[in-house]
Amino acid sequence: MAKVKPRVKVPKTGEVGEIIEIKTLISHPMHSGRAVDGDGKLVPRQIIHSFRASFNGTEVMSVDLKPSVSANPFFTFPFRVTESGTFDFVWIEDGGREYTKSKKISVS
Amino acid sequence: MYCLCAAGLSAILPKIALAGPEEAAARVNEITGGFASDDDLIVLDLPEIAENGNAVKVAFDIDSPMTRENYVRAVYILADGNPEPDVATFNFSPAMGACFASTRMRLSKTQNIHVIAAFSDGSFSSASAKVKVTIGGCGG
Numbered sequence: 001m002a003k004v005k006p007r008v009k010v011p012k013t014g015e016v017g018e019i020i021e022i023k024t025l026i027s028h029p030m031h032s033g034r035a036v037d038g039d040g041k042l043v044p045r046q047i048i049h050s051f052r053a054s055f056n057g058t059e060v061m062s063v064d065l066k067p068s069v070s071a072n073p074f075f076t077f078p079f080r081v082t083e084s085g086t087f088d089f090v091w092i093e094d095g096g097r098e099y100t101k102s103k104k105i106s107v108s
Numbered sequence: 109m110y111c112l113c114a115a116g117l118s119a120i121l122p123k124i125a126l127a128g129p130e131e132a133a134a135r136v137n138e139i140t141g142g143f144a145s146d147d148d149l150i151v152l153d154l155p156e157i158a159e160n161g162n163a164v165k166v167a168f169d170i171d172s173p174m175t176r177e178n179y180v181r182a183v184y185i186l187a188d189g190n191p192e193p194d195v196a197t198f199n200f201s202p203a204m205g206a207c208f209a210s211t212r213m214r215l216s217k218t219q220n221i222h223v224i225a226a227f228s229d230g231s232f233s234s235a236s237a238k239v240k241v242t243i244g245g246c247g248g
Contacts, residue, residue, distance in 0.1 A: 019205045032214070034191060060203045063211075068187055068195040070163040070212040070245070077198075080174075080205025 004028050008089055010103040014081040022053070025074045026091050026099060032067035048073055048099075050092040056085040081107045132188030132222065136234070139184055139224055144232035150225055154237045158215060161245030166195075167210035170225050170233070174200075180207045182226040189219025214245035 009023040026048060033045025045067065052062040061077055073091075084106045091099045136144065153167035172180045179202045185195040195213045207225075218240045225233045 055203065058203070060201050062199045064197040064199070066192060066194045066196060068190050068192070068214050070214050073211065075209060075211050076167075077209040078204050078206040080203065 004093075004099055006089065006091055006099050006101040008087070008101050008103050010087055010105055012105065014105055014107045016082055016107055017080065019078050019080050020105075021076055021078055022087070023074075023076045024051070024053075024089060024101075025072060027072050028091075028093070030065075030067065030069060030071045030073065034067070046094050048091045048093050051075065052090050052092075053077070053079075054088045054090075055079065056083070057088075081105060083107055129188045129220070132186050132193040132220075135186055135193045136222060136224060139226070140232040140234070144224055144234040146235055147233050149233045150223055150235035152221075152223055152235045152237050153210070154221055154239055156238075157240045157242065159242045161215040161217070161241040161243055163212045163245070164215050164239060164241075165210060165212050166221065166223075167208070168223050168225075168235070169208040172207045172225075172227070174202050174205055174207055176202050177228070179228045180225050181228050183207075183209070184222075184224040184226070185211075185213065186222040186224070187213065187215060187219055188222065189217050190215065215239060215241045216244045217241050 004027060006026040011020050014020050028048050031043045031046040035043050037043050047067055049065050053060055060079060065073060087103045089101045149171050151169040158164040166185060170180050180200050183198040186193045187195050196211060198209055220236055220238050222234060222236045
């Protein structure tokens, strides 16, 4: 399988109370279990089924994904910054494998 | 001859049984208990025509103060013409400060998209829109 690579865009700095927009993308084929390969064989289901975003250890949002989410799942969502800290993002694949990415923001 | 052809097709693609509006409606009822109606709290951003069903952008913006007392706890995206109606479920928290998000989905054919917002007080809102799909995104 092609390399699975998570990417996240978070502003480096913010002001207290500001609502920032976070953009996340993970390169992943999201095999739905319904498509056939070149030999006419069904490709088994293999998707990212869960995405979680935390800030300073507290979960702020999550997404449950179904096979209808496109390949290379992409999400944007807001977050209100109140203090400096670290975002942790985790994508969980069928079978339990996890892909993670962290981003820091400094808030003034 | 036509029948033979159809039988052959279904033998090759046994799993492409599309959900249909009834199954999607049942799922909407399951989520909301029947207490949701389309209103203007949810602003949907969906293309009217999607040339490529493999990646159709869906974005929503929901009018909510996102405080501890009053926030959107979940948003469900359903597609009534896909093999299964559920596309994605977003679980939100007041820490977000606002309630908007976007993603990309696969659509197998022209169909209706339903977005349901579940509020912290137990109420629901929904919004629907039809997307015309030129090339389906089931990958089959």
